[in-house]
Amino acid sequence: MGRIAVASIVILWLIPTSILVNRIVPKPYMDEIFHVPQAQQYCRGNFKSWDPMITTPPGLYFLSLAYVASLFPGLFCMRAVSSFPDSCSTSILRLTNGVLSVICSILVYEIITHLRPSLDDKKATFRAVVLSLYPLHWFFAFLYYTDVASLTAVLAMYLLLLKKKLLLSSLLGALSVLIRQTNIIWMLFVACAGVIEFAQSHQRDSAEVVEFSRSKEKNDLSANRKGVSMISNLRKRRASNGARNQKKFPSQIAVPMTYSLGLLDEIQNIIIVSWNHFWELLVSFSPFFMVFLAFVAFVRWNGSIVLGAKDAHTVSPHFAQLLYFAVVSAVFMLPVHFSLGQVAVLFQQFRKNKLLNFFQWFMALTISFLSVQFFSIAHPYLLADNRHYPFYLWRKVINFHWSTKYLMIPLYVYSWLSILSNLAKDQKKLWVLVYFVACAASLVPAPLLEFRYYTIPFFFLILHTNITDHKSWILMGVLYLSINCFTMYMFLFRPFSWKHEAGTQRFIW
16 A cells, blocks of 8 residues: 555656656757757667767666657557657656655665665655655656666665565666666675575574573483482583583574674674575675676776777766765755754763774764865866756855854765764674665766766665654655755746856756
8 A cells, every 4th residue: 555655646647747848848959959869869779879978888878768668558548649659759758757766765665665664655655755856866757868767776676675686686686786786885885785685594503502502511411400319429520521521512503693793793703604604695685796797807808997988978087076965965854854852862972981982083074074174075067057946056165265164074975974874773893884885886977966876875874874763754744845946946937047058058967
């Protein structure tokens, strides 16, 4: 019932908003001027044609072909189109992402119920609806961009991994990489999460075996003691010594328990379990490894991770991107990270071990300062294009004064510490570390400040943060809805023009 409810609610806002967008902005806009003609070339069967300005693989276009093929018989019977290429209009291609956004909302619901099996169905439905309103995801459901398809493929891959369907999960991982090549990072993250869960489940099974053995020995020892009157003192001493030796033996072969004390313990446990189950692990996760090898071969053959416009998308050490992500994600989870309760929690954690935490804060502030000072990149697209909101964030906030970017460093550090603190409440320390590394690997090489790059890491963050307060979800829903109304209003009803270029310009993420 929850799936139907989530899909129905998403469709309720999807249809009227799509009609409005296609009526006011019927022609391709921004990156659509590359994606729409390329998809239309594929609809004509011209698979050798490729726009050199497109940086992503053709996965979205293949999905659109499958979608349009399912619509074509009905459109042809209604005489809405006369041929298959006519079916690939801008509005129908945009609707590809509309359909995918509905599927994505169902996937979010499934992941929520899998991660929180005790959660009430109504609350799970409400949370899935709130996440479907996430502004960076919601907005691009009405345009022909790769973002919605990319998120849908990654979440489908992750859900299949949670359900232990590893082969299907790796196939969805390959599809996600075919849509956007940076998803190789999130495929590796999902595979690592699967290895951690694999090790944890085997630790749990081994711990249960050891506990059963110990319980059995206690029962046997108790039974032996009942017959103490019929055994000589010497025999009793030998039996007692034998029982003690038997009790020592299981403790020597016992594997570490599921919840270890520290990160190094968790890493040691993973290594031990992986070694003990090496072949099982290799066979289970080999499909992910094959996809990764294919990706490495492609990058070597292509000479770059991007397909087109290589000069404008060179890999750069943009460490400040990680800091921007932390603040943006914390703002989109405003009731969780910027509440008095969260500040009090972090302060109490600081007081528990003042010396260690002071050192951590000092190192975090130092690294953040170095990132802002030496690894903060102002991409030419960011400085020149006033259609994007990051343009105004950069000029009006980050670069408002020479000192502003340094004054924001404590906010960056607080945001990351709050994020990691909330994740560590329910996730293993190793999982949190792998998540941070995945965020760094996907964001740091990107020279352009783009909020769209934050969508996938944000979804992994919020899905694994245990937000039990229902009021927080309501407040986030109101926040998302307000931002969506504002951004769509600005996009549709506040167009402007450039003196140096003809055509209508619109505000966009």
